[in-house]
Amino acid sequence: MLKEKIEKLKKEKNAVILAHFYQKDEVQDIADYVGDSLALSKIAANTDADIIVFCGVYFMAETAKILSPKKKVLLPKLNSLCRMAQMIDYEELKMYKENNPDTMIVTYVNTRANIKSLSDIIVTSSNAKKIVKNFPNKKIMYVPDKNLGTYLRHITKQDISVWPGFCYIHDLLTKKEIEKMRLDHPKAEVLVHPEAPLKVLLDADFVGSTKNILDYATNSKAKEFIIGTDKGLIHALEKQNPDKSFYLLSKGLNCLNMKRITLEDVYESLAAEKFEIDVDSKIQKKAIIALNRMMELS
Numbered sequence: 001m002l003k004e005k006i007e008k009l010k011k012e013k014n015a016v017i018l019a020h021f022y023q024k025d026e027v028q029d030i031a032d033y034v035g036d037s038l039a040l041s042k043i044a045a046n047t048d049a050d051i052i053v054f055c056g057v058y059f060m061a062e063t064a065k066i067l068s069p070k071k072k073v074l075l076p077k078l079n080s081l082c083r084m085a086q087m088i089d090y091e092e093l094k095m096y097k098e099n100n101p102d103t104m105i106v107t108y109v110n111t112r113a114n115i116k117s118l119s120d121i122i123v124t125s126s127n128a129k130k131i132v133k134n135f136p137n138k139k140i141m142y143v144p145d146k147n148l149g150t151y152l153r154h155i156t157k158q159d160i161s162v163w164p165g166f167c168y169i170h171d172l173l174t175k176k177e178i179e180k181m182r183l184d185h186p187k188a189e190v191l192v193h194p195e196a197p198l199k200v201l202l203d204a205d206f207v208g209s210t211k212n213i214l215d216y217a218t219n220s221k222a223k224e225f226i227i228g229t230d231k232g233l234i235h236a237l238e239k240q241n242p243d244k245s246f247y248l249l250s251k252g253l254n255c256l257n258m259k260r261i262t263l264e265d266v267y268e269s270l271a272a273e274k275f276e277i278d279v280d281s282k283i284q285k286k287a288i289i290a291l292n293r294m295m296e297l298s
């Protein structure tokens with residue numbers, strides 16, 4: 001019933017619904033596109049729709065608005081906030097830049113627009129390695145995820161410093177959990193998101209973004225997988241691979257901020273055109289430069 005009402009409104013208003021893989025299953029099922037941060041940003045930048053309903057966290061809807069400033073971008077629940085994105089402060093980064101004018105600021109997409117506006121280039125978990133490798137001789141400050149930054153430094157051997165931010169669900173993963181799960185499921189491959197600590201990543205069979213993990217599991221000959229990222233991804237993994245089994249690496253892999261949006265919220269958001277995301281035009285003009293650099297290199 002609610003689904004039909006959403007479909008009808010969507011057509012009437014020429015809206016598109018985008019959902020991240022960590023959203024509730026029923027929200028993923030109503031979306032026109034389900035994807036990782038990079039794929040959803042690309043769709044937001046190129047859509048013909050008049051309204052983008054973004055089922056994700058605030059920085060994702062804000063990124064869509066930066067890339068498509070003339071479109072109406074709606075976030076069905078305003079308190080859907082990525083905790084990592086709140087771990088970096090505008091004034092602190094500005095001061096860092098003033099004190100380190102030769103350092104390139106490489107910024108994870110999981111940040112607010114004002115942080116992007118201070119950045120040289122944006123990256124996501126699926127293109128970070130490729131993008132950083134374009135700047136082999138640069139001194140880099142990677143913000144705000146210390147884990148992904150440390151992993152990038154490890155695999156590229158480049159001069160990369162890291163900001164002390166982290167994702168509260170991935171940062172808690174341990175090698176011990178992997179060891180235990182491997183004992184319980186000896187044939188399973190371990191697939192982990194790069195927001196986990198380096199020790200955990202070095203123990204995994206594969207490290208990648210949500211979409212990379214989905215593609216890897218789909219193409220692998222293995223039949224069982226231990227998943228080291230938010231439980232929301234299990235829905236897409238099972239849908240796409242009904243003959244394979246997926247086990248969550250840790251019970252704690254549940255980003256509550258990503259689970260706030262319900263189907264009712266999606267309906268109300270479309271009906272009342274709320275909550276509209278706005279980005280200051282000066283910030284937008286600077287942030288889009290860093291985002292477009294990422295698009296060119298990914």
Ligand code: 13P
Nearest residue numbers: 036037038124125209210
């Ligand atoms: P992806 O870009 O891999 O989907 O990651 C987004 C995110 O928030 C991971 O915690």
Ligand code: SF4
Nearest residue numbers: 082083084167168255
């Ligand atoms: Fe942010 Fe972590 Fe949630 Fe991803 S899983 S949205 S990084 S808090």
